Amino acid sequence: MPIIYQQISELRAALQPHRTQQSIALVPTMGNLHDGHLELVNIAKQHADIVVVSIFVNPTQFGEGEDFDSYPRTLDADVTKLATVAADYVFAPSIEEMYPVLPPATAVLAGTISAQLCGQSRPGHFDGVGIVVSKLFNIIQPDAAVFGQKDYQQLAIIKQLVRDLSYPLEIIAAPIVRAADGLALSSRNQYLTASERQVAPVLHQALQGLAQQLQDIKIAPQGSILPHIAALLAQTREHLTNAGFTVDYLEVKTAELDAMTEDFDKDEQDMVILVAAWLGRARLLDNQLVTIK
């Protein structure tokens, strides 16, 4: 079983002897672990000798009216699952341990790409992610940290943060883990009713279809790809709405989350389709990488 620490000082004391000869990877989570999280640990194990999993439902990344209070907290079950993937340490601090002063006076403001997409629907969300991730990096001082690609925008923002604040660690992106029917695993999937759960895989199917259509676009000489993309996005959005989703956003961006521009169709480019859509009480995220020529 992994050893659980709730105090920063105790965790640091436990990690200290490892630092001489061993590398440390961090897997930050909010708990309520599923196979996607366990895959993050498996990947962390491939990159480091020691894996620390943090479990902390971070208040500063939840907005007013969001599900901070109802977010599932299942520490005992989480620790049992983490034993199956041989995680070494669990860091499960209290809110007071993480935030002796709440809200903190100092802020970490996530970068330029944080205002769009999820940042538009959840103002301040990525700043909350920024400060908690900074704190975890400072507390654990890992050599690597693993983040899931399902939260694509979060991953891009954390890469910016690591670059901008000179954190001496490697950010490892873990592929999305999906249910057999294609639904991306997420703790929030349990908010779905049985019938919503039947519909949910349509989200992934829609992105796959859109990706194929984007690759198949044929542009007239001197033409622009932008109207083609806009038309396909509108069509996919309608498809999702008809299936019962309330689409928060559906966009195509460069892999760095920059907006598409007219330059876009000059070269082969790595793009990403990003979606957030409500189905009942659950806000589902998904994304799909696609290379457009």
Next chain:
Amino acid sequence: MPIIYQQISELRAALQPHRTQQSIALVPTMGNLHDGHLELVNIAKQHADIVVVSIFVNPTQFGEGEDFDSYPRTLDADVTKLATVAADYVFAPSIEEMYPVLPPATAVLAGTISAQLCGQSRPGHFDGVGIVVSKLFNIIQPDAAVFGQKDYQQLAIIKQLVRDLSYPLEIIAAPIVRAADGLALSSRNQYLTASERQVAPVLHQALQGLAQQLQDIKIAPQGSILPHIAALLAQTREHLTNAGFTVDYLEVKTAELDAMTEDFDKDEQDMVILVAAWLGRARLLDNQLVTIK
């Protein structure tokens, strides 16, 4: 002679073997070192086995029209001086090494106490300090860092930052080092003409006088100390103006840089008098701790 590194990766490689058995202290500077800086190194030596002095004129803490371009850069002389106090390493990165993207996308916003005093005269200054100090902490991962008490507000903000971002290090405050005539040492003192240099010690004398007057205040029962303080501040400000200073601010705050309130006179309190005043081309800072009963 201390070993000089300009690359983050080389500095980190050099520090790595020390981490097993030795403690590391950081002394962040903008170079152009004087005896005040060397005292910071002496104090760092008392707290750690290895002392790293960073020398970096940080562009993000200078505002438009400020002296970033003209700020004196004297690396060779600095290194020679650092040899006399047995500093172990000098980290003197280029702007490109510190800021591969400038301005950085991610921001560190200094806390609640950064808007007042120097923060009011120099908008964004402490945010620039916040990001560069965060970066230096991340690059060097020191066990302690030494900051001069002359920059009192900066010291208070960095203590907040360390608390809020969970940096695992001790902040050590170094007493102000003064010339024989009482002027606080500062790289910007060299902007003073010979005749201004004669006048400059009046700043420290005025604070000492004010501290004494604050201690001597007698309040009537049910009376408030606040009008007394306001009167003394006005008087001191006039004295400085008459001596040739242009006073930027002169204030009395709690030691945590909170404003005085009516509660203030209920108990013995640690207060600080803070001043910034222009004398010719030089903006001089000074402060004086005082306990008021």
